[in-house]
Amino acid sequence: MQIEPQAFGRVLSSMCTEPHPKARDAAERFLATNPGDPGTYPNVAALEDDAIAMLGEIAGLDEPSGYVASGGTEANVQAVRIARNRAETRTPNVVVSESAHFSFQKATDVLGVELRIVPTDDAFRADLEAVRSCVDRETALVVGIAGTTEYGRVDPIPELGEIAASVDALLHVDAAWGGFVLPFTDHEWNFSHAPVDTMAIDPHKMGQAAVPAGGLLVRSADLLDELAVDTPYLESTSQATLTGTRSGAGVASAVAAMAELWPDGYRSQYVRSQHNAEWLADALEKRGYEVVDPALPLVAADVPRSTFDALRAEGWRISRTGTGELRVVCMPHVTRKMLASFIGDLDRLEVRASVPLVSDD
Numbered sequence: 108m109q110i111e112p113q114a115f116g117r118v119l120s121s122m123c124t125e126p127h128p129k130a131r132d133a134a135e136r137f138l139a140t141n142p143g144d145p146g147t148y149p150n151v152a153a154l155e156d157d158a159i160a161m162l163g164e165i166a167g168l169d170e171p172s173g174y175v176a177s178g179g180t181e182a183n184v185q186a187v188r189i190a191r192n193r194a195e196t197r198t199p200n201v202v203v204s205e206s207a208h209f210s211f212q213k214a215t216d217v218l219g220v221e222l223r224i225v226p227t228d229d230a231f232r233a234d235l236e237a238v239r240s241c242v243d244r245e246t247a248l249v250v251g252i253a254g255t256t257e258y259g260r261v262d263p264i265p266e267l268g269e270i271a272a273s274v275d276a277l278l279h280v281d282a283a284w285g286g287f288v289l290p291f292t293d294h295e296w297n298f299s300h301a302p303v304d305t306m307a308i309d310p311h312k313m314g315q316a317a318v319p320a321g322g323l324l325v326r327s328a329d330l331l332d333e334l335a336v337d338t339p340y341l342e343s344t345s346q347a348t349l350t351g352t353r354s355g356a357g358v359a360s361a362v363a364a365m366a367e368l369w370p371d372g373y374r375s376q377y378v379r380s381q382h383n384a385e386w387l388a389d390a391l392e393k394r395g396y397e398v399v400d401p402a403l404p405l406v407a408a409d410v411p412r413s414t415f416d417a418l419r420a421e422g423w424r425i426s427r428t429g430t431g432e433l434r435v436v437c438m439p440h441v442t443r444k445m446l447a448s449f450i451g452d453l454d455r456l457e458v459r460a461s462v463p464l465v466s467d468d
């Protein structure tokens with residue numbers, strides 16, 4: 108095989124990053140283990156308990172239960188599944204805001220649950236009035252997003268918890284991306300801030316673990332029972348995960364990253380990433396673009412399509428929001444030097460665009 112993976116030097120669009128060296132090493136060592144079969148692979152099963160204990164600490168949960176999933180998608184699917192199985196109605200619905208990740212469409216599709224999408228407010232957060240008037244007795248789950256994929260916003264989680272409780276629904280928090288930066292902010296997002304029942308939190312995003320390492324946390328173990336199926340040919344008697352065989356690399360890598368970085372390493376990374384996002388937002392604003400203020404280390408700006416395309420042609424891996432803004436995620440591999448070089452290219456391209464008759468050569 109000749110082909111090599113891409114370098115990270117121009118990657119500004121990814122929510123994943125280079126794994127921490129210790130996480131990479133742990134992933135390699137545990138590559139040939141399967142935590143889906145804990146009777147055969149007890150060492151990685153013990154590591155998974157450590158992973159859940161650490162994720163619980165990060166997310167303010169005293170006696171955590173859960174498991175290391177393949178990612179935020181699986182954790183979201185499973186949260187919807189728990190709520191559906193627990194609901195007493197046969198026609199349950201799930202309420203999310205329009206900023207929810209597309210994995211909720213997959214979840215409700217495969218589970219046969221109605222998905223109700225409400226608008227966001229001026230600050231790109233779930234509009235509470237809209238959520239209030241959308242829920243009803245058939246609502247099984249209200250979803251709050253802690254770090255939205257497009258704008259890095261945090262929904263009003265405690266208020267969403269009150270609304271969920273008013274109709275006896277569960278509250279799920281999607282902190283797939285935000286979970287490893289929010290502990291260092293003033294946002295109210297976790298199990299200790301609100302009556303959160305379930306949470307998605309991905310070590311393979313801001314947690315600097317190798318892919319695949321997501322996390323599903325539940326407030327009490329009985330919620331996981333909603334997922335459990337009997338496992339006749341395994342030594343363990345039941346399984347709550349969606350996948351059967353799964354990678355021990357993700358589990359070991361998540362433990363290694365968290366053991367190394369929680370809390371100080373993650374805190375300094377957050378500070379660095381947030382400063383970078385603010386620097387970039389400022390640089391774009393000075394050039395006259397409309398910028399969505401980076402609440403977390405993620406910048407969106409109204410850059411014209413032609414400029415966006417020209418930057419892509421220069422090799423910059425950038426992406427767009429649903430409404431077409433340039434979106435840059437300041438992940439750990441994104442340095443100030445990279446961003447300065449990106450702005451340098453932007454300036455050069457804009458000059459060229461505004462002086463159309465200048466020849467290149």
Ligand SMILES: *Cc1c(COP(=O)(O)O)cnc(C)c1O
Nearest residue numbers: 178179180181208256281283284
């Ligand atoms: C990335 C992301 C997901 C999906 O997670 P995967 O690990 O890609 O499956 C879900 N929700 C949010 C908010 C995300 O940022």
